[in-house]
Amino acid sequence: MDLKMLLSDQGRADPFSIYAHLHSSGQAVALDATKDGYAAAVYGYEAVSRVLRDPRFRQLGGEYMEANHSGWRRHRALVVLRDSMFFSDGPVHDRMRQRIGRYFTPRRMAILEPSVAELTKVTLERLATLPEPIDFMGEFAFLLPSSVMAEVLGVPQEDLGWFRPRVLAIGAILELDGATWRNMVRANTAADELTEYFTALVAARRAEPRDDLISILSDVDDAELIPNLITTFNAGFVTTTHLLGNGLMLLLDDPSLRGKTITDEILRYEPPVQIVLRYAIEDCAVDGVPVQAGQAILVMLGAANRDPKRFPDPDRFDPARPDNVSLSFSLGPHYCLGAALSKLEAEIAFPALFERFPGLALAQRPPEAKPLILRGHDQLLVTVR
Numbered sequence: 578m579d580l581k582m583l584l585s586d587q588g589r590a591d592p593f594s595i596y597a598h599l600h601s602s603g604q605a606v607a608l609d610a611t612k613d614g615y616a617a618a619v620y621g622y623e624a625v626s627r628v629l630r631d632p633r634f635r636q637l638g639g640e641y642m643e644a645n646h647s648g649w650r651r652h653r654a655l656v657v658l659r660d661s662m663f664f665s666d667g668p669v670h671d672r673m674r675q676r677i678g679r680y681f682t683p684r685r686m687a688i689l690e691p692s693v694a695e696l697t698k699v700t701l702e703r704l705a706t707l708p709e710p711i712d713f714m715g716e717f718a719f720l721l722p723s724s725v726m727a728e729v730l731g732v733p734q735e736d737l738g739w740f741r742p743r744v745l746a747i748g749a750i751l752e753l754d755g756a757t758w759r760n761m762v763r764a765n766t767a768a769d770e771l772t773e774y775f776t777a778l779v780a781a782r783r784a785e786p787r788d789d790l791i792s793i794l795s796d797v798d799d800a801e802l803i804p805n806l807i808t809t810f811n812a813g814f815v816t817t818t819h820l821l822g823n824g825l826m827l828l829l830d831d832p833s834l835r836g837k838t839i840t841d842e843i844l845r846y847e848p849p850v851q852i853v854l855r856y857a858i859e860d861c862a863v864d865g866v867p868v869q870a871g872q873a874i875l876v877m878l879g880a881a882n883r884d885p886k887r888f889p890d891p892d893r894f895d896p897a898r899p900d901n902v903s904l905s906f907s908l909g910p911h912y913c914l915g916a917a918l919s920k921l922e923a924e925i926a927f928p929a930l931f932e933r934f935p936g937l938a939l940a941q942r943p944p945e946a947k948p949l950i951l952r953g954h955d956q957l958l959v960t961v962r
């Protein structure tokens with residue numbers, strides 16, 4: 578595969594035909610490491626699952642950055658990301674994950690369910706008051722998961738508007754060719770502002786604890802806590818935002834899907850995270866493709882979800898698929914901590930949305946989604962009446 582093809586306008590608009598072509602042979606393909614920056618792209622379901630569990634493949638954390646991008650520490654956004662569990666591995670990762678994981682229990686999900694239902698209702702009632710056309714992405718798909726995450730962390734709801742541009746600025750540098758100078762400047766400013774915000778909020782919760790994630794973690798020191806709060810908060814809604822946006826498009830295209838349980842199939846078919854990155858800590862091979870120590874690879878979750886060996890007729894949207902376990906939440910030590918929460922949100926939101934607004938329709942067809950890592954629409958203009 579030529580990475581340029583995937584990054585072209587056509588590849589971005591329809592990566593799925595590239596995935597289909599890749600699946601005609603093998604599970605991984607060599608890329609030009611010098612030109613592309615990645616030694617291989619792994620796309621077979623089985624190979625992707627294996628790599629995600631293989632301790633020889635790590636996140637592009639601090640050690641990788643030291644070796645490949647001297648001066649990276651000048652970028653506060655990169656430092657915040659690398660100081661979090663997302664980009665850590667080994668015992669440091671496991672410790673951080675265990676601490677944050679204290680919160681994400683099945684019991685907590687049961688406690689959150691009525692709040693998610695209530696926040697859904699409030700967000701829908703607010704939609705009814707807005708002039709049309711309404712941007713579904715901003716006014717619902719973003720607002721609901723961010724309100725839920727605000728509840729989880731203990732962020733005051735009235736601060737959410739302030740967060741969106743900052744969260745999007747950090748998300749922009751995670752895109753495959755997103756670390757442009759302009760994006761970095763914005764992301765660094767956002768990282769500074771978010772650090773300042775959460776430092777103050779943590780201090781407030783230490784003084785007066787509540788029943789929220791920040792209060793539960795108040796014994797963790799700031800150097801570890803703040804980067805994890807920023808990244809968990811971000812992870813909690815950019816992704817779920819796209820789950821809701823991508824799901825809405827599918828439900829509008831085929832009204833017979835309404836009322837069915839379709840969350841797992843939306844996740845398989847249009848995963849909000851299409852690609853994750855890893856690098857090898859020793860020389861090895863994936864499905865016969867050599868990867869040298871220090872080289873990075875693309876781990877293509879979205880392509881693995883369309884592997885015909887795992888999902889027959891993979892380009893068909895079929896909520897009745899048996900054993901529908903996609904790789905959309907990753908696998909192994911970095912398996913998404915919020916998988917249950919985001920599924921809960923989608924399962925509550927879609928039925929409530931169409932019950933409240935049976936006539937919901939697109940006001941105009943949006944352009945195809947462009948991002949290849951955090952994939953979804955920036956804007957979806959709809960009418961609800």
Ligand code: HEM
Nearest residue numbers: 662663812813816817820850853906907911913914915919
């Ligand atoms: C549809 C929604 C979501 C999707 C598709 C998604 C996807 C992912 C993926 C693919 C990863 C692993 C990245 C990797 O292996 O490199 C991940 C990790 C993570 N996600 Fe999610 N996520 C979603 C929602 C959430 C929510 C709601 C939360 C928080 C409440 C959350 C918190 C996290 C955290 C903390 C990690 C890092 C875990 C670790 O590194 O050990 N995510 N997510």
